[in-house]
Each structure stands twice: as structure tokens, then as C-alpha cells.
Amino acid sequence: MIPPVIIKKEPVFITLQPDKREVVTFTTAFGTRGIKKLGAYSVRIKSFTELFSIYITEEINSDVRVLPNLEEADASVERILEMLPVLKSKYKLAEDISYIKNIREYQNEPMNRIHWKQSARMDKLMVKEYEYSGTAKNYIVLDLNLPGGIYSKEAWRYIHKKYQEESIKAVAGLVKHFSERHEKTNLFISHSKGIYDITDSDYVFFFDYLSEVEGAIDNNNSTTELLEHIIEGVQPTDTVLVISMFLTKEEVEKLIRLRSRCGRVLVLLMPYGYREATTKKFKSYFDVPVEIRELYKFARTLEEENIIIQIWHENTSLVEGLLKISGSEM
Structure with a gap:
């Protein structure tokens, strides 16, 4: 045979x-x-x-x-979301602090989470774990298209393909993380044929879409249009994570408007994708594109609006980039 x-x-x-x-x-x-x-x-x-x-x-x-592989980043994601404010929340995403579901040993959590009576009884620090309220939602916005403002599109073909595959792995890890914690997640994907709007409680359903979606290099749309697609639907308790190759000054106004309507906005920019966790650091010859450099001057304005932007270099792993966010002053 x-x-x-x-x-x-x-x-x-x-x-x-x-x-x-x-x-x-x-x-x-x-x-x-x-x-x-x-x-x-x-x-x-x-x-x-x-x-x-x-x-x-x-x-x-x-x-x-x-189905796509996924990049595990559970601990980093949880740490970041604890720190991102709505405004300066002391609690984890979507927690209902009126209901304690578990008590466990202290692991460098904020002092307000310590259960003092149980700590005294057990002679060691114990912290409270809360049930999720189910009212907040996570929006993940994934832009797979090469931005319309990039002119030498053929020169970016290989890099765009790398970004596409690695950003999909990152999103696969995120939706799995949120799904396993029973957090409501809405995934928007801008791709070559339009926009997918996906909501489900089972992360495998998201994987079905992520398995075959493709971005375009001859895209005439901008991330602004993708943000506009969700800006009217978010609630004050929601978190929005934006993953894209680039953002330009045209997106700043939309991001600020988005932030005024929801609880948290986090922007992950990956012009060259990222280094896989299993790969050792290497000597990099790439520089941050001019489009990204222009965005730095808006960083202070965006941070004042509690919008956090992290830019990945090709030699930065996904977790390293996430830890830079959680290690920065908010």
C-alpha cells in the first residue's frame, strides 16, 4: 500500500x-x-x-x-492585567470580590489580598482568590494585514509572513488563557477577506478560525477601521488588547477614544514578530521602522490615558515583551 x-x-x-x-x-x-x-x-x-x-x-x-501552535504566556498575562488600571484596580480581571472561592499561600500578591484571619490560624501568609463576576469581557484585536501606509510591500512580504504566524500563536495562547478562566472573550481578526468577529467559551472554536486565516500585503485598510469596528460596543469594565505590526499617528485618536469607553487598553506591536521562547538570543541587524519611531512621541499622551504600548524587536520573546510591560511603572 x-x-x-x-x-x-x-x-x-x-x-x-x-x-x-x-x-x-x-x-x-x-x-x-x-x-x-x-x-x-x-x-x-x-x-x-x-x-x-x-x-x-x-x-x-x-x-x-x-490548528495553530500556541505561545504560552499565562503568568505574564495575569500579572499584566492585575497591574493595568480601571483606574489602578487592585483586583484581577473580572473578579467578583464579594465571593471568595479559595484560599492559598501568598505569592507576592498585593497586601489587600491577604486573608489575615486564615494567615494567623495557619501561621503563614494566605491570600484570597475571588470568583469571576462574568460581567467583564476581553477584546482581542488582531490585525493580520500589512498596513496600507507601507509602500515597499514586496520587501515586507517575508517579514509580514513571520509576523502573521507568530501573532497567531500569541493570540492562540491568549484565548486559551482566558477561556480556561471562564472569561468572556471577543476576538476580532482583520484579514485578507474582511473582519472576523468571534465569540465563544471554548478556545478550540477560536482555533478553527486561526487555523486558516491569512493577512494581505496589498491591504488598503488601516488599524483605525478595525478599532472603529469595536469602539461602540465596549463597556467600562472591558479590556482591549490590540496586536498589530504598526500603529501610526492616525490611530492615536481612535485609541484615546477607545480608552474613554473601556477599562483597559493594551497595544502589542510586533513589526518583526518575536523570538520563539525555545530559540536563543541572536545578533540582530534590524532597526525599529520609522513608522514606529514616530509613535514614540505620542507615548506620553497615550500613557496619560492609561494606554500601554509595547514594541517587540525580533530578538525579544513574547514573554520578555510582556514582562517589560508588567515591570514598567503604570
């Missing part, structure tokens, strides 16, 4: 006995996400004398959906 070419396995020889079934299993792995067509497999039947053979080829009509 000859497996499909995409399986990349050697043919298997089977001796069939009368009235007996044989099951042949091939296993494989795919290096990239997306919808994979398996193609056809062939069965070669030899005559007893081996003077001739008969080939039977059968097309496999069903496809395989390969």
Missing part, C-alpha cells in the same frame, strides 16, 4: 488472507497550520508469479484542519 505523498511514509507490504481484514495506519505531522488536502493513496496488487501488478488509486476527499 502506498500512502499519499503528503504523509511522507514508505509503502507497506501486506499479505492478505481469505476472510481476514488488515488495517494499515499511517501517522504524520504537519509543520504549518491550515487546511491540508491529503491527495490520493494507491494499492499495488502483485500476481502470485509477480509477472504483473495492478494499481488501484483512490482519492481522499476529506481534508485535515491543522
